[in-house]
Amino acid sequence: MNILILGSGGREHALAWAISRNALCDKLYCAPGNGGIASLAQCVALDAEDGAAVRDFCAEAGIDFVVIGPEAPLAAGVADVLRAAGLLTFGPGREAAQLEASKTFTKEICDACGAPTAAWARFTEEAAALAYVRAQGAPIVIKADGLAAGKGVVVAMTLEEAEAAITDMLGGAFGTAGASVVIEEFMTGEEASFFVLTDGTDVLPLASAQDHKRAFDGDEGPNTGGMGAYSPAPVMTPEIERRALDEIVKPCIAEMARRGTPYQGVLYAGLMIGPEGPRLVEYNVRFGDPEAQVLMLRAGAGMLDALLAAARGTLGGFAIDWAEDPAITVVMAAEGYPGAYAKGEAIGGLDAANAVEGVTIFHAGTKAEGGAILSNGGRVLNVTATGPTLAEARARAYRAVEAIDWPGGFCRSDIGWRALTRD
Structure with missing residues (x-):
């Protein structure tokens, strides 16, 4: 079957890697893709949030199945457009995607069915929000209500941090995503x-x-x-x-x-x-x-x-055969992330890194240009490894990190520490 993946990050590269290994996959496309995905799929210059454009491409390319990777196309209702056209699609429609697109919606669902979650309140006015956090005290959690690319959450350990987060969010730091804020109990x-x-x-x-x-x-x-x-x-x-x-x-x-x-x-x-x-x-x-x-x-x-x-709709009784070996991934990000960072820096040593036993490198924010791989985002590479133990998988991943020549990148050196220090 011909398959289209929507998205351009490390998640989509990993999906492409898994899907391409299945004999059911004849032709794989990714829109828009990235420098690493291009080795597995035909990358298509397509706006993943434009449902009509995606639908029309699917008709032209004879697509049988669409896998929607990121949240933005889901929140935009792309899955609804594709299903209306008769396309087999993986991912929720716009209404169901509110479980991520609106923190308030999720809280209301939890309240309706009794699912345990943090106590919460929603505000659109700065003065009321500030009064609430001053009454509650810190630590406390401030969230932009809408989609903010994983960055619209501040775990405020002090009242000053909470007040600054409220001012920033309601002041437009996250655009329409922060037009309202959800303030939650610190768990x-x-x-x-x-x-x-x-x-x-x-x-x-x-x-x-x-x-x-x-x-x-x-x-x-x-x-x-x-x-x-x-x-x-x-x-x-x-x-x-x-x-x-x-x-x-x-x-x-x-x-x-x-x-x-x-x-x-x-x-x-x-x-x-x-x-x-x-x-x-x-x-x-x-x-x-x-x-x-x-x-x-x-x-x-x-x-x-x-x-x-x-x-x-045939998931009942289905099971996945998981590999027993644990896996770990280390994100290499551009210096300055999650704040301002440079793009367009050349990244070398990828072949040597990929040659480390058990290692697979997924590209998150790269582009291929003139035979080189350049940085093109905040999170840029996912250095991923498996091994007989988590400790060995981690050692392999960090050996691969050391082989990568990218002075403008950084990573954490302690991924997996909770599991490895557990009694």
Whole structure:
């Protein structure tokens, strides 16, 4: 079958890697793709958020299946346009995608079905929001209500930080995404990423993973889109997974169906695991990035079969054969990220890095130009590795990092530390 992936990041490169390994895949396209994806798929200069343009391209290229990677096309309703045209599509429609596009919507769904999450309040006026945080005190969490590319969250440890975040967000720092803010109780515990596939009725849990959101070692610095991940995550014990499914994920999916907007695709539950069990931090309506990179490496070609089952409504009884070896990914980012950073810097040593045993490098923000690979984003490379143990996988990943010649890049040196220091 001919398959189109929408997106241009490391998540989409990982999806392309897994899908291309399946014998069902005849011709693979990616729109718009990046410098690394181009080695696996034909990259197409197409606006992934323009449903009509995507639909027309699918007709011209004879596309049989569309996999939507990032959240923006989902929030824009691209899946609705494609399904209306009779195209088999993986990913939720616009209404269901509000689970990521609106923090308020998610909180209302949780309240309606009793899913445990942080106490919250929503504000559109700065004075009222400031009064609320002064009454609540710090630490406290300030979130832009809409899509902010993974950066619209401030975990404020002081009242001053909270006030500055409110002023920035309601003052336009995140555009329309920050026209309202959701202020949440600060939850303590250990964060984990829990992914399920769903066809709107049946639910298939995927392997566990854990992300590292802070920019610097020791979980210091600003929040980012993710600086590394590993799978499996020991914090997601069978009991925690069962409770997350029964108390959070399944009730929310049932509530979406009850409202007439069934959810089909991958649902990513960011969880806080505390003494009382799992609570929902947030939902994302796509594979996490960089968690997708470790999940795809462990699932391999079987991931395409699972995506098709979810899209066709035949997920009941389906199972993925996960590789037993753990996987880890280290994000190499441009100096300055998540703030201002340079683009267009040449990156060398990729062949040597890829030659390290167990290593696969996924491109997140690159472009190919004149035979060279250039940086073209904040998060640029995902140096991903498997090994018989997590420690060995991590050692391989960092050996590959050392082989990469990119003076303008940086990475955390402690990815996987929680699992490796666990008793």
